[in-house]
Amino acid sequence: MIELNDKSYDSSEELFFEIFNDRLKLQIIWLLQKNTMRFKELSSALSPITNKTLSSKLKELEALHLVTRKSYGEVPPRVDYSLSVHGKYLRPVIEEILSWSNKYAKDFASVEQENKNKIPIKVTEKSYVPVRNHLEKSEKLDRPAKRWSIFGR
Structure with missing residues (x-):
């Protein structure tokens, strides 16, 4: 049994999945690994994101001791x-996830031409990989279907 922030977890796996229950936390950690950033810089890098959502995620990461916040008077x-010491420990984990994602995209993401030849999509760190591309328009809403990045965005 693991006790953290007044919550109980049966295993470290359950704790991990509770901490990283959404894509934004990993993206924020990935952006902060290179250097210290201000709120507006993070907001621009994660666009489109609301200030409320970003503020909430940063507070959660700060409460988990993964991000440090320095306020100037x-x-x-x-x-x-910036990343805390424990936040910096996540770098190899995220790099491994990105490595897997790039390999997955190279193996399965392709554009088919009429002659059925497959042209591989060049995948880079900032590439967007279509995860669901089966509808031109969403069935329930009259808007284009969403396209997701390697973090599920």
Whole structure:
């Protein structure tokens, strides 16, 4: 039994999946591994995202001791976000996930021409990989179907 932040977990796996229950937390950690960033820089890098959502995710990561927040007593307010020591430990984990994602995309993402020849899609770190592309328009809403990135965005 693991006790953390007034919650009980049966295993470390359950704890991991509770911490990373959405795509944004991993993306924020990935962005912060290179350098310290301000709120607006994170917001731009994760666009489209609402300020409320980003603020909520940053607070969750701070409460988990994965991100540190440094506030300066200035006007206008200045706040910097960076990875904590424990947040930096996640770098090899995320790199391994991205490596798997690139291999998966190279193996399965392709564009078929009329002659059925497959042309591989060049996958880079910032590439978008269509996960669901079966509808031009969503059946329930009259809008284009979403396209998802390697983090499920």
